[in-house]
Amino acid sequence: MSVFLVWSAAILAAVLGAYAGEVAEVASLRARAQTAADAAALAAVAESGPYGRAKPESQARRIAEANGARLQECWCEPGAPTAQVTVEVAGVTAEARALLDAxxxxxxxxxxxxxxxxxxxxxxxxxxxxxxxxxxxxxxxxxxxxxxxxxxxxxxxxxxxxxxxxxxxxxxxxxxxxxxxxxxxxxxxxxxxxxxxxxxxxxxxxxxxxxxxxxxxxxxxxx
CATH class of the missing domain: 3.30.1380.10 (Muramoyl-pentapeptide Carboxypeptidase; domain 2)
Structure with a gap:
């Protein structure tokens, strides 16, 4: 009986350890995706401003890729005071919105x-x-x-x-x-x-x- 309990405890520990590892990995991916989204949105709205080159989507894509993400969508018109982006990192998506401080x-x-x-x-x-x-x-x-x-x-x-x-x-x-x-x-x-x-x-x-x-x-x- 004691051998069975020890074996069961070992299996449970292994399962919980694997689950904890997956949770940590997902949390890490979410953090990476959010960081990339924030950076891409800021880059897009800055590119829309008077000191940019009016190419917000291209800049958002470049910054997202530099942060290990892929740009999925960019609501960022040249000259607009706001930009919103969606990026993806290994199947995990994140969104961010930036506002131009005129x-x-x-x-x-x-x-x-x-x-x-x-x-x-x-x-x-x-x-x-x-x-x-x-x-x-x-x-x-x-x-x-x-x-x-x-x-x-x-x-x-x-x-x-x-x-x-x-x-x-x-x-x-x-x-x-x-x-x-x-x-x-x-x-x-x-x-x-x-x-x-x-x-x-x-x-x-x-x-x-x-x-x-x-x-x-x-x-x-x-x-």
Missing amino acids: GALAPAAMGFDREGLHPLLAGAVERIAAASGGKVWLVSGYRSAAKQARLWKEALAKYGTPEAADDWVARPGTSMHEKGLAADLGGDIAAAVRLVKELRLPLYRPLANEPWHFELTTWPRGA
């Missing part, structure tokens, strides 16, 4: 300068800056034709084609900045959006890939 990616503050801005736009920006308690500021307002041409040339060199550059910089002669009717804000962009509504300011954001870019809701006469 305030963190906006250029550094340059100080408020009304010169060249339409009075309605300048007044609206000043009210936002004051109401935010310094958390929102003007980054770029009026641009001369020469400055817009320089920015376009830099974008063309960075992105390679006129079509890709168009996603980030307007061509010379077509930018609302050149008319004094556009303002790029820095800092807490979410607060800026909220204040536009609360203060009923005549501003809106026409560019999905530049959430810090604000324009007047209607073109002033003569613009």
Whole structure:
């Protein structure tokens, strides 16, 4: 009887040991898959931002593979403020979603300068800056034709084609900045959006890939 009990205990220990090993392996695969998913989602949304090359899915796939995973799906449109991915590692899948922090990616503050801005736009920006308690500021307002041409040339060199550059910089002669009717804000962009509504300011954001870019809701006469 004692021999049988010892034998049964040995079998049970072996079974439990094998089960524990499988559980540990699955947990390890899940951790690897989640790490790869997190990294791929972050890479995709960063690639969608102003400092990327507008190829979020390619970047997500590259980063997933670098982490030992295979990209299954990527909901990541160029210029979109969010990205969601699904990756797979040895049959184990994981999902991750990343959000672009527009305030963190906006250029550094340059100080408020009304010169060249339409009075309605300048007044609206000043009210936002004051109401935010310094958390929102003007980054770029009026641009001369020469400055817009320089920015376009830099974008063309960075992105390679006129079509890709168009996603980030307007061509010379077509930018609302050149008319004094556009303002790029820095800092807490979410607060800026909220204040536009609360203060009923005549501003809106026409560019999905530049959430810090604000324009007047209607073109002033003569613009």
